[in-house]
Every structure is written in C-alpha cells, then in structure tokens.
Amino acid sequence: MEKAFVKQFEALLEKYSELLVGEATDETMEKVKMWALYTHIAKSMPALAKHWNGLYPEAKEEMKQLINEIKIMNEQHRSSQK
Template structure:
C-alpha cells in the first residue's frame, strides 16, 4: 500500500465532511465516517445491519442520533450556503 494513501484518504473524508456539514473537525469527521460506512453496509448487506441492530439496540439508537445530527447540520449548512448565494 502507498504510504501516502492514509493521508490522501483522510483528505477525501475531510472534504466530504466539510461539504456535507460545513465543518470538518475530528468529531464531525468521525461521525460522517461512521454514517457513510453504516449507510454503505445497510445498502449492500441489509440483513447484516438488521442483525447488528437487533444485537446492539443501543448502537442502533446511537446511529439514529448520528444520522439525525448529520441531517440537521447538513440542512443548516445548505441554508447558509443558499443565503450566501443570494447575497452575491
């Protein structure tokens, strides 16, 4: 594996986080990484996620909280970007 890959991949996650929620601090990057991976697994292996949700109901609740928080941050970020466009 390329030794630069971890930094390059981190830059991708950082930019995705910034575009999605408007900021890319380490906590938000971690949330977005968990959200993206969970969403990917849910789409590709829904039975696995259903099984995990039943094994770890507290984990499922935390994932719901994370998804809700990301949704709120995304909506606020989009509203802010739309306001900036109107001002231009």
C-alpha cells in the first residue's frame, strides 16, 4: 500500500471520528475503527460475529462497552452541536 493512500485514509478516519464523537485522538480513532469494523462484520456476516462472541465472551463484553461508549460520545457530541 502506498504511504500517500495510508495517510489519506487516516485523514478520513480522523474526520469521521471528529464528526461522530467530537474528537480524534489516537485512542478515540482506534475505538471508532474497531466499532465500525465490528458493526460491519455483525451486519454483513452475523454468523461470524456470533461465533466470535461465543469464542471470546470477555471480548464480547468489552465490545459491548465500546459500542455503548461510542453511542454516548455521539449523543453528547450531537447535543453539544445544537
């Protein structure tokens, strides 16, 4: 992969994080990336997500917490924009 593409994709992720939750720290962007990928997997291959959830129940709980954290951050960001 070209360095330019990687930088451009990171810029996209940074902007998405800013628009979604109001910040784009490295930690937040990593959380948003995990949230987005897991959400996509759960929608496009639900059997795979279910299998993973069964194999790693602790990780499933962490993912649930992450999803809730992103949801709360998004709600707070949206309410601060009004």
